[in-house]
Amino acid sequence: MREVVRYNWPLYAAGGLAAGAGLLLSRRLPRPAAGLARAGAAAAAALLASSTAATWWVYDRSELRTFDWLAELLPAGPGEHLVLSSGLDEASRPVAARWPQHPQTVVDLYDPVLMTEGSIRRARRHVPPAPGTLPGRHDRLPVATGSADTVLAVFAAHELRRTGDRHGLFAECARVLRPGGRLVLVEHLRDAANTAVYGPGAQHFFSRQDWLRAAAGAGLHLAAQRRIGGLVTALVLTAPAPAPAPAPTAAAPTGKHLAP
Known part of the structure; x- marks a missing residue:
């Protein structure tokens, strides 16, 4: 939670200032307006409290960081x-520690032109990419076609704010997956639960239908879904498996085998 507040401190500061300003104004305004100012201050304080509590629960107390949920979704591992x-990148180290025998490649998609949120710039300054991380683009992953069993995108895809860029990323994921491979997408969704605790901040998330449209455009299909900590959703999207080879058929008899 401390890290989230650190990276998003302008939003928390704005919420605190809004609550404080509403209380100060309520002392100087006439009664009807003062009531509205107090109500606005209370709403800002409640939103600040609910979003902080939700962040603490999801990131510090839920199973999100243990990756137990991934073991359930992928029983044989990634x-x-x-x-x-x-x-x-907060996924590669715990995944590698849990499945050390499974080969891992890490690709950083950060592009300051496309990813304009201040929080991700601040996070990157404090937490540089792990050694061995490959630089990449959302539309050109530095990985061979059909070389991966699983692609993990944990809180990574929503930083691409344009629809076409997200669709391009999904198309690249489909390219690098082997037949029957899986894209595991982990995101907050723009839904009732997240809107209730994050308020207008939930507009930064995308809906389940947005993600499923991107998957369908890349030929990926929903195979499983799991809620994590009540506010985060993991979607398992699979690449088509190869069609089974047709069974051999008996050859039709030729004329030379027929009785005269």
Whole structure:
């Protein structure tokens, strides 16, 4: 939670200032307006409290960081896998520690032109990419076609704010996956639960349908879904498996085998 507040401190500061300003104004305004100012201050304080509590619960107390949820979704493990990050990689180390025998490649997609949120710039300054991380683009991953069993995108894809860029990333994920491979997408969704605790901040998230449209455009299909900590969703999207080879058929008899 401390790290989230550190990277998003302008938003928390704005919430605190809004609450304080509302209380100060309520002392100087006439009664009807003063009531509205107090109500606005209370709403700002409640939103600040709910978002902080939700962040603490999800990132510090839930199973998100243990990756137990990934073990449930992928009982055999991730296999040869690709970890995508967008400036802040918090998945590669715990996944590698849990499945040390499974080959891992880490690709950082950070692009300051496309990823304009101040929080990701601050996070990147404090947490540089791990040694061995490959630089990449959302539309050109530095990985061979059909080389990965799993692609992990944990809080990475939403940093691409333009629809076409997200669709391009999904197309690249489909390219690098082997037939039957899996893209595991982990994100907050723009839904009722996240809106209730994050308020207008939930507009930074994308809806489940947005992600499924991007998956369908890349030929990926939803295979499983799991809620993590009540506010985060993991979607397992699979690449098509190869069609089974047709069974051999008996050859039709030729004329030379027929009785005269």
